[in-house]
Amino acid sequence: GEDVEQSLFLSVREGDSSVINCTYTDSSSTYLYWYKQEPGAGLQLLTYIFSNMDMKQDQRLTVLLNKKDKHLSLRIADTQTGDSAIYFCAEVKGISGGSYIPTFGRGTSLIVHP
Amino acid sequence: DAGVTQSPTHLIKTRGQQVTLRCSPKSGHDTVSWYQQALGQGPQFIFQYYEEEERQRGNFPDRFSGHQFPNYSSELNVNALLLGDSALYLCASSLVMAERDGYTFGSGTRLTVV
Numbered sequence: 001g002e003d004v005e006q007s008l009f010l011s012v013r014e015g016d017s018s019v020i021n022c023t024y025t026d027s028s029s030t031y032l033y034w035y036k037q038e039p040g041a042g043l044q045l046l047t048y049i050f051s052n053m054d055m056k057q058d059q060r061l062t063v064l065l066n067k068k069d070k071h072l073s074l075r076i077a078d079t080q081t082g083d084s085a086i087y088f089c090a091e092v093k094g095i096s097g098g099s100y101i102p103t104f105g106r107g108t109s110l111i112v113h114p
Numbered sequence: 115d116a117g118v119t120q121s122p123t124h125l126i127k128t129r130g131q132q133v134t135l136r137c138s139p140k141s142g143h144d145t146v147s148w149y150q151q152a153l154g155q156g157p158q159f160i161f162q163y164y165e166e167e168e169r170q171r172g173n174f175p176d177r178f179s180g181h182q183f184p185n186y187s188s189e190l191n192v193n194a195l196l197l198g199d200s201a202l203y204l205c206a207s208s209l210v211m212a213e214r215d216g217y218t219f220g221s222g223t224r225l226t227v228v
Contacts, residue, residue, distance in 0.1 A: 004156070031213045042118070042204055042219035043157070050214070088156055098210035099169050101147070102217060104156035 004105035006089055011111045018076040020108045022089030027070055029091040033102055034063065034074045037086045046074070046087075076110075084112045116141065118220035120205050126226045127195050133225060135190040139207030140218045145169075146188040147217065148180060149204040157204055163188055164210060192225075200227045 005023045012018045024032060030051050035043040049056045049063045049072070056063045062075040072089055086109050090102035119138045127133050139146050145164045149157035159172035163182035182188045186207075192199055202224050206217035 031216075033216050035216075035219075040221070042221045043206075043217075044219070045216040048214055048216055092213060099145075099162065099164065100208075100213050101159055101162065101170055101172075103159065104149075106154070106156045 004089055004091060004103055006087075006105040006108045008106065009109050009111070011113065012079050014079060014081055014112055014114050016079055018079045018083070018110055018112075020074045020076075020087050020089075020110065022072040022074075022105055024070050024072060024089065024091040025103075026091060026093045027067060029093050031092040031100070031102075032063075032065065032072050033090040033092075034061075034072075035088040035090060035104075037088065037107065039085075043088060079110075079112050081112045081114060084110055086110070118205055118207050118218050120203075120220035120223050122223060123221070124224045124226075126228060129195055129197060129227055131195050132191065132193045133195060135192075135203050135205075135223045135225070137188045137190070137205030137207075137220060139186050139188070139205075143207035143209050143218065144186055145208045145210055146182055146186065147206045147208070148188070148190045149206065150174070151202040151204055151222070153201070160190070195227045197227050200225060 033048045034046045060077045064073045086107040088107045089105045092100045147162040148160040151157045161171040177193045202222040204222045205220045
């Protein structure tokens with residue numbers, strides 16, 4: 001496909017793990033990002049993974065990268081109500097002269113129930 | 115350290131009018147990118163400015179233009195507004211060759227065209 005694809009909604013119970021999935025478009029993408037957007041706010045960078053990595057862990061966040069399938073996932077351990085937000089996957093298809101342009105998916109709305 | 119600041123936060127314009135949105139990048143950043151985020155969608159890349167020149171452009175008509183000033187701040191101009199231009203306009207700043215830092219986003223300008 002030509003677009004970064006994400007499922008639109010995910011609902012979990014507080015304390016459970018959340019897994020948000022993303023399919024990106026270009027197998028040669030260099031950097032892949034996860035951003036978080038809370039209501040009325042801009043996007044906040046959560047984490048990134050470079051294309052030569054399979055996994056990256058950062059506190060409660062685990063990113064898995066499957067380059068063969070062009071699949072990226074974000075796991076949030078011990079999900080809290082404050083994690084309720086929209087999560088965007090983004091890929092950088094190429095870097096030219098230091099210029100890099102993230103291309104975003106439509107976002108996954110994570111709803112955490114108490 | 116102030117992040118990315120955008121003004122105004124909200125704006126209502128009439129079809130056919132022109133609008134100017136403003137952005138001050140995060141201190142130390144030299145590159146400014148603009149995105150349009152329609153309701154329920156991911157951010158769509160409009161263009162990027164570096165060294166006061168448009169460096170890359172997304173699939174947006176010439177009605178969308180911009181400028182970057184010597185202090186790295188930027189403006190987005192939209193002429194002949196259409197109802198479909200109603201969206202959240204996000205400014206993001208970055209540092210050239212610093213892909214692992216990603217973009218820092220402002221909170222956006224909500225433009226409503228009536």
